[in-house]
Amino acid sequence: MTIYARCLLRLLQGCGLLALALLLAAPGASAQERFITVASTTSTEHSGLLGHILPLFQAESGIAVRVVAVGTGQAIRLAERGDADVLLVHHTPSEERFVAEGYGVERFDVMYNDFVIVGPEDDSAGVRGYTDAAEALRCIAEAEAPFASRADDSGTHKREMELWQAAGVDARAASGRWYRETGSGMGSTLNTARGVGAYALADRGSWLGFASKSDLVILVEGDARLFNPYGVILVSPARHPHVKAADGQAFIDWLVSDAGQQAIADFRVEGEPLFFPNAKDAGS
Amino acid sequence: MQDLWEAFAAAGALVWSLDRDLVAIVTRSLTITLTALAVSALISLPLGAALALFRFPGRTVIVVALNAFMGLPPVVVGLFVYLLLSRAGPLGTLGLLFTPTAMVIAQVLLITPIVAALTQQTIHDLWQEYRDQLRSFGAGPGRAIPTLLWEGRFSLLTALLAGFGRASAEVGAVMIVGGNIDHVTRVMTTAIALETSRGNLALALGLGLILIALSTGIAGTAYVLTDMARRRGA
Numbered sequence: 274m275t276i277y278a279r280c281l282l283r284l285l286q287g288c289g290l291l292a293l294a295l296l297l298a299a300p301g302a303s304a305q306e307r308f309i310t311v312a313s314t315t316s317t318e319h320s321g322l323l324g325h326i327l328p329l330f331q332a333e334s335g336i337a338v339r340v341v342a343v344g345t346g347q348a349i350r351l352a353e354r355g356d357a358d359v360l361l362v363h364h365t366p367s368e369e370r371f372v373a374e375g376y377g378v379e380r381f382d383v384m385y386n387d388f389v390i391v392g393p394e395d396d397s398a399g400v401r402g403y404t405d406a407a408e409a410l411r412c413i414a415e416a417e418a419p420f421a422s423r424a425d426d427s428g429t430h431k432r433e434m435e436l437w438q439a440a441g442v443d444a445r446a447a448s449g450r451w452y453r454e455t456g457s458g459m460g461s462t463l464n465t466a467r468g469v470g471a472y473a474l475a476d477r478g479s480w481l482g483f484a485s486k487s488d489l490v491i492l493v494e495g496d497a498r499l500f501n502p503y504g505v506i507l508v509s510p511a512r513h514p515h516v517k518a519a520d521g522q523a524f525i526d527w528l529v530s531d532a533g534q535q536a537i538a539d540f541r542v543e544g545e546p547l548f549f550p551n552a553k554d555a556g557s
Numbered sequence: 558m559q560d561l562w563e564a565f566a567a568a569g570a571l572v573w574s575l576d577r578d579l580v581a582i583v584t585r586s587l588t589i590t591l592t593a594l595a596v597s598a599l600i601s602l603p604l605g606a607a608l609a610l611f612r613f614p615g616r617t618v619i620v621v622a623l624n625a626f627m628g629l630p631p632v633v634v635g636l637f638v639y640l641l642l643s644r645a646g647p648l649g650t651l652g653l654l655f656t657p658t659a660m661v662i663a664q665v666l667l668i669t670p671i672v673a674a675l676t677q678q679t680i681h682d683l684w685q686e687y688r689d690q691l692r693s694f695g696a697g698p699g700r701a702i703p704t705l706l707w708e709g710r711f712s713l714l715t716a717l718l719a720g721f722g723r724a725s726a727e728v729g730a731v732m733i734v735g736g737n738i739d740h741v742t743r744v745m746t747t748a749i750a751l752e753t754s755r756g757n758l759a760l761a762l763g764l765g766l767i768l769i770a771l772s773t774g775i776a777g778t779a780y781v782l783t784d785m786a787r788r789r790g791a
Contacts, residue, residue, distance in 0.1 A: 284603050284702065292599040295592065296661060310655060319755050324739070341655060341736035355644030356654055460754030485756035513644060515652065 312357035318342035320478035344427030355513035419471035424454035567763030593664035605676025626670035635730030668720035675716035
């Protein structure tokens with residue numbers, strides 16, 4: 274080894290150490306704020322619900338809530354890896370599996386709203402006013418009218434797949450033709466639907482919070498199969514010992530308490546309630 | 558057309574009102590990106606210089622890798638850092654996922670190849686030019702590194718600006734490793750993505766205009782500073 278090489282090695286070593294020191298002093302690395310991480314869905318975040326209720330919880334408990342808003346499928350996988358303390362999502366079968374497989378402690382009902390089928394004002398498939406969601410989808414498929422699907426394993430996407438199954442239509446076989454799989458969030462999918470004049474399944478919260486509806490309108494609503502319940506689960510500290518179980522449970526307890534349920538009921542967009550509290554153990 | 562005007566109006570209104578959240582987001586973006594740039598400079602300037610001046614085993618591999626990694630897809634870097642920092646990953650116990658530090662790490666990985674490759678080129682050219690001169694002072698390649706880095710400071714600034722631009726404009730990686738958490742890891746680009754998906758297209762574009770204005774401001778400042786320094790040097 275030449276002397277140059279040794280010099281060089283020392284230089285690189287020194288710079289590497291300095292870089293590491295800088296990284297550790299990076300913003301936020303030393304933040305000692307008391308917080309929990311909640312993996313949740315875009316519908317709760319984008320609609321503005323969490324922005325409304327979380328400051329109330331923090332004021333009461335002193336616990337900040339950091340929300341990572343992704344699709345239900347991704348949120349569940351985040352929680353399975355132990356990257357969140359609490360899971361707040363909307364696909365009951367997946368939530369129950371999450372608990373059954375030992376990743377979560379217990380599932381609590383929190384609130385519900387509903388899904389709606391939205392589409393262009395001119396409604397080429399003629400589904401306006403249907404109260405049978407599966408029948409409406411069958412009409413859309415028969416008309417081969419464009420349909421924008423989330424296709425991102427979110428709660429809304431899972432529900433859409435269930436509805437196609439109920440309709441007896443293999444929509445994915447038409448992928449790339451009238452069935453457009455956007456593989457993106459609710460808002461992006463609505464942007465796509467607006468752009469190509471497509472139908473889409475949306476949760477009412479995201480729909481009401483979506484600002485550029487243009488000529489998209491609600492065409493189908495009110496089917497019992499469009500019921501959209503949200504559940505909250507503490508990630509199992511037995512499986513992931515670093516989970517902030519006490520603070521996470523405090524958040525869940527607050528959500529299902531009278532105060533939390535009232536905060537959810539009080540949240541409105543343009544005078545309309547977006548979510549309806551339904552925790553079982555809330556005082557009557 | 559109307560949307561575009563609304564975007565300009567939204568950007569103007571945001572800047573005019575000095576919206577508190579906006580100021581926080583801009584400050585956070587700049588802090589994270591400048592930290593990443595500083596960390597990356599400490600790695601890539603000496604690395605680039607060493608690659609330009611020395612022949613050692615594995616050098617070719619590193620050079621090829623650096624050039625190839627200049628075009629690393631941010632989402633892939635994001636996924637890599639996510640799996641690294643996730644609780645189930647090798648560095649999970651550090652608890653760095655969804656923090657600004659995680660975003661800094663992702664940005665360092667993204668921009669280091671660019672800055673290092675550009676540094677290598679700059680130093681290589683300077684060494685060709687000054688080799689005999691430096692040798693006559695008895696300075697070998699090792700001793701020449703600080704001199705060459707200093708002589709090349711204006712070109713290196715451009716390399717650093719390229720790194721800054723890539724880091725500040727990037728959304729795929731910081732979205733995955735930062736989680737776009739309000740008041741914690743929400744930066745300009747993730748805020749733009751969020752407003753787009755909420756259908757606030759004018760506001761999203763308005764935020765974009767502010768980001769572009771900021772980058773322009775930084776590039777302009779750098780230009781003025783180097784220009785002044787050059788004149789003083791001349």
